[in-house]
Each structure stands twice: as C-alpha cells, then as structure tokens.
Amino acid sequence: MTNQNGWKTSRWVRRKFAVPVVCVGLLVGLPAKALGQAPGEVQAETLLRTTSSWDGVPYPSYPDGPPEISLLRLTIPPNTSLPWHTHPMPNAAYVVSGEITVEKKSDGEVRKLKAGDVLAEMVDAVHRGTTGPEPVVLLVFYAGTPGMPLSHKQE
Secondary structure, three states: OOOOOOOOOOHHHHHHHHHHHHHHHHHHHOHHHHHHHOOOOOOOOOOOOOOOOOOOOOOOOOOOOOEEEEEEEEEEOOEEEEEOEEEEOOOOEEEEEEEEEEOOOOOOOOEEEOOOOOEEEEOEEEEEEEEEEOOOEEEEEEEEEEOOOOOOOOO
C-alpha cells in the first residue's frame, strides 16, 4: 500500500501502529470526567496545621514588626550533621527528597523524616538535623520580620 507521501507501507506496519494511534486518539478525545477527574478542579491537602512545634511546645506570638515571609530550598549533602542552632520565629519544613533525623539538644528527643513529611520547627530551642546516605532537599517556610536572621548557631 502507498500512503499520501508516496511511501510504501507493509500490512505489518499498518497493523502495528494503527491500534496505538487509535487508542491515543480516543483517550485524548475523552472528557476529563470520563477519566475520573473533574475538569479544572483545584485540590488542596493540608500538610500541616499546628500551634506548637514537633516537640509539643506551643509557639510564642509572632515577632513584632512588619511580616516577612521566606521560603528556602535547602539541599543538605549525605552523611551531614548540621550545627546545633535555634530559630527566632515559627517555621515549617517539607521534605522533598531523602531522609533526615531532627534532634533536640536538651533531652535528645528525635524525629525521623522522609520525603513527603512535614515538620513544625522549634522556636528558641537548640536542635540539629542529620542526613543519611542520600542528600536531603527541604522546603523551609519562615514567618519573621525584615532583617531577622532565620537561625542562630549554638555551641
């Protein structure tokens, strides 16, 4: 058989490609509702809503002054222990990839986190994170004021 471009195609080629092309064409033409989706529907999932940090301590009031929101993407190398530190404002972390263990210095309490987990960070409590054999990527949201440092290193 010769197509419109003058190329000859075998029966095997026509059979091999005709079914997938027809199936894809049918799927593209189906409305989203037929595929189990509502067209244009926004889906929201609350990942974290809390009034206290992961160790159960209630958050203090927000810092005085105009608000400044910061969102950082942190990439921490494998087998890394971050320095002991504190945060002067409420903040929350979302683990994009990898695994990290967060440790509170005062009592050794730990929380292990993996991809998809969220953590309400501590305010003015000394803690650190330690990664395993894979790098860790975090999205960290801070609610502070202009000029306020996001963390303070501790000894």
